[in-house]
Amino acid sequence: MVITKDDINQVIKKYDKKKITVCTIASHSSLHVFRGAKDEGFRRCAICAKGRDIPYRRFDSADEYLIVDKFADVNDPKFQQHLRDMNAIITPHGSFVAYVGLEKIENDFLVPMIGNRNILRWEAERERVTKLFEAANIRKPQKIYGPDKIDRPCMVKFPGARGGRGYFVTDSPAGFDEKIKLMVKKGWLEEADRERAHIEEYVAGDIYCMHYFYSPLTKTVEMLGMDRRHEANIDGLVRIPAKDQIEANLQPTYVVTGNFPVVARESLLDQAFAMGDRLAEVAEKMVPPGLLGAFCIQTMCTDNLEFVAFEISARQDGGTNTFMDGSPYSYLKYGPGMSMGRRYCLELKEALKQNRLEDIVT
Numbered sequence: 001m002v003i004t005k006d007d008i009n010q011v012i013k014k015y016d017k018k019k020i021t022v023c024t025i026a027s028h029s030s031l032h033v034f035r036g037a038k039d040e041g042f043r044r045c046a047i048c049a050k051g052r053d054i055p056y057r058r059f060d061s062a063d064e065y066l067i068v069d070k071f072a073d074v075n076d077p078k079f080q081q082h083l084r085d086m087n088a089i090i091t092p093h094g095s096f097v098a099y100v101g102l103e104k105i106e107n108d109f110l111v112p113m114i115g116n117r118n119i120l121r122w123e124a125e126r127e128r129v130t131k132l133f134e135a136a137n138i139r140k141p142q143k144i145y146g147p148d149k150i151d152r153p154c155m156v157k158f159p160g161a162r163g164g165r166g167y168f169v170t171d172s173p174a175g176f177d178e179k180i181k182l183m184v185k186k187g188w189l190e191e192a193d194r195e196r197a198h199i200e201e202y203v204a205g206d207i208y209c210m211h212y213f214y215s216p217l218t219k220t221v222e223m224l225g226m227d228r229r230h231e232a233n234i235d236g237l238v239r240i241p242a243k244d245q246i247e248a249n250l251q252p253t254y255v256v257t258g259n260f261p262v263v264a265r266e267s268l269l270d271q272a273f274a275m276g277d278r279l280a281e282v283a284e285k286m287v288p289p290g291l292l293g294a295f296c297i298q299t300m301c302t303d304n305l306e307f308v309a310f311e312i313s314a315r316q317d318g319g320t321n322t323f324m325d326g327s328p329y330s331y332l333k334y335g336p337g338m339s340m341g342r343r344y345c346l347e348l349k350e351a352l353k354q355n356r357l358e359d360i361v362t
């Protein structure tokens with residue numbers, strides 16, 4: 001049974017609003033949520049996988065640590081009840097979605113979360129992302145319909161959260177076949193993946209991942225930071241002179257290993273805000289109540305100074321880790337120290353003050 005807004009409203013009706021606990025899975029981008037909760041005066045609970053609690057304890061991240069054998073155990077009805085008993089509000093992030101599971105979040109996990117639990121599926125399915133981009137008039141890489149249609153440099157991607165593993169670049173149908181064979185040999189793809197390949201034009205540009213926060217209370221989209229990804233081995237590969245690259249015969253891979261903060265030219269900011277505004281606007285109509293809280297648009301900026309978007313996160317993205325103590329953009333709006341996690345907690349505090357908790361959770 002799908003969890004409805006009404007189900008969640010019933011849960012928060014019973015909550016002691018003076019004893020809210022900010023809670024998430026200790027992974028991905030949770031550190032600044034825990035720190036932000038402390039800064040805004042909330043009790044904090046970290047759900048840790050057995051043996052993976054050390055960073056969180058060393059950083060004094062939580063008031064309570066719940067240790068589970070595996071993160072999916074949070075779905076256990078008794079565990080959920082424990083979370084509700086501590087008046088828990090969850091902040092979802094990439095690992096939360098991956099480990100708890102989309103279906104469970106939609107149907108079973110009856111604990112309020114800041115954000116829209118029903119839009120998480122939209123970021124995971126390429127056709128839905130395309131629908132959102134088209135409705136919001138956001139430029140995306142041109143899709144190539146089948147390996148035999150490859151007539152320019154293309155990026156070939158595969159479904160599922162693989163962190164870019166198995167992706168490759170090619171410019172011909174023969175190159176496609178050759179690289180599929182190579183990836184299968186490596187064990188990164190299966191022969192059956194050939195049919196699942198998503199092929200799109202290769203956008204030669206710079207990566208800008210934009211971190212927005214949509215406040216349902218003020219009905220505005222804020223720009224809180226931007227990052228670029230460190231990807232292995234492509235970022236290492238390009239440090240070898242071209243001649244040696246050819247000799248080394250290494251295949252580029254796009255596995256994200258970290259992030260670093262960036263700022264865009266100031267003249268690009270109106271485009272960046274317009275994209276965030278339009279995406280939030282269409283999301284509200286297409287997947288109500290829309291993109292509540294953090295979302296991210298991953299783009300390439302071309303030499304025409306145009307952003308081409310290739311992915312979204314409909315929750316807190318990993319790149320938010322680049323501004324645990326604030327970014328140049330969050331500084332402009334809030335002064336020092338505003339991370340994405342803290343911004344969540346600020347929204348929570350304001351919603352509680354205005355008695356509008358139900359407007360920010362699902």
Ligand code: AMP
Nearest residue numbers: 141155164200201202203229254310311
């Ligand atoms: P994704 O898993 O879609 O985030 O892509 C992983 C990485 O592949 C990105 O961070 C980019 O470095 C690269 N990438 C993805 N799509 C494209 C594209 N259309 N053109 C060029 N590079 C891309």
